[in-house]
Every structure is written in structure tokens, then in C-alpha cells.
Amino acid sequence: MLLIERVLGSRLDPAISAKLHELEHQGLVDEVNLATADLARRRMRVTSRAGRDVAIQLSRAEHLFDGAVLHLDAEGAILVRVAEERWLRLTPRSIADAVALGYHAGNLHWRVRFEGEALLVGLEAPVDDYLERLGDLVTERRVIPAVVASAEAA
Structure with a gap:
């Protein structure tokens, strides 16, 4: 053991x-x-x-x-x-914010899906780790985060 x-x-x-x-x-x-x-x-x-x-x-x-x-x-x-996958839904407030968000997610090699104008990030670490990496995008409310279960994100 x-x-x-x-x-x-x-x-x-x-x-x-x-x-x-x-x-x-x-x-x-x-x-x-x-x-x-x-x-x-x-x-x-x-x-x-x-x-x-x-x-x-x-x-x-x-x-x-x-x-x-x-x-x-x-x-x-x-x-x-x-067992149940959780996703972080990130909704940008403008096109410029969406570009910055996509840049960060790509550079960090996050597993993502798209849902309308929102970017869904598969959570593989604590949510705060992701929010911290996004920095000003979240603290300045340029991107609005929300955690969702896999059924909601489908």
C-alpha cells in the first residue's frame, strides 16, 4: 500500500x-x-x-x-x-479582450472548447491558478469567469 x-x-x-x-x-x-x-x-x-x-x-x-x-x-x-469534468467559462467583453484571452490560452496550452462567444477551459488545476495566470484580464473585468460542470458546458 x-x-x-x-x-x-x-x-x-x-x-x-x-x-x-x-x-x-x-x-x-x-x-x-x-x-x-x-x-x-x-x-x-x-x-x-x-x-x-x-x-x-x-x-x-x-x-x-x-x-x-x-x-x-x-x-x-x-x-x-x-469523474465529472469541470470547465471554466471565460466570456470576453470585447474583441480585443477575446484576442488577449485566446493568446493566453494558446501560450499556456490549455485544453479549450468554444461556446458562442465564450471560451471554455478544461480544469486540471485549482480555478485560482487559471485566474491568476489571466491577471488583469480578470481583475479588470475584461473577461468574466464562471465554473460550470461538464453537462452545462456541453
């Missing part, structure tokens, strides 16, 4: 994503599938896709999220995957 006592970071963190990329090519990245409701839990025992027994015991300061890296070493990695 593998005991997890802390989240190492997001699969999108540059230092972590490079290591994961190498491990993915070797078939050494495993996943733990969780329901959205399980993200609030601090203690649980789960079985990974590859059949590995994983015990999660996090402190109150730790939070699970889709794309959380639970284990990472030369032998492999274990990531959290959430």
Missing part, C-alpha cells in the same frame, strides 16, 4: 509536467479516479487504475483537485482524475 500524506503539486506545474511527460512515454503514469464529492475528503483508501492500493491521509491545509500529483519518482507517478 502506498501512503500519500501530501499533494506534490499540479500536473500543469512546469517542473512537474516535464517529469510526467517522460514517465508517460514509458507508461509509468497511473491515475486515481475520484468523484467530485471526494475532493473535499482528507482520508480515503482507493485503488488506482493499475490496481495499486493507495491510502490518502492529508492535513487540513491540503486539497485534492483534478490533476493533483500524489506520487512522483523515477519509478512512476500517480495523478488524481475527477
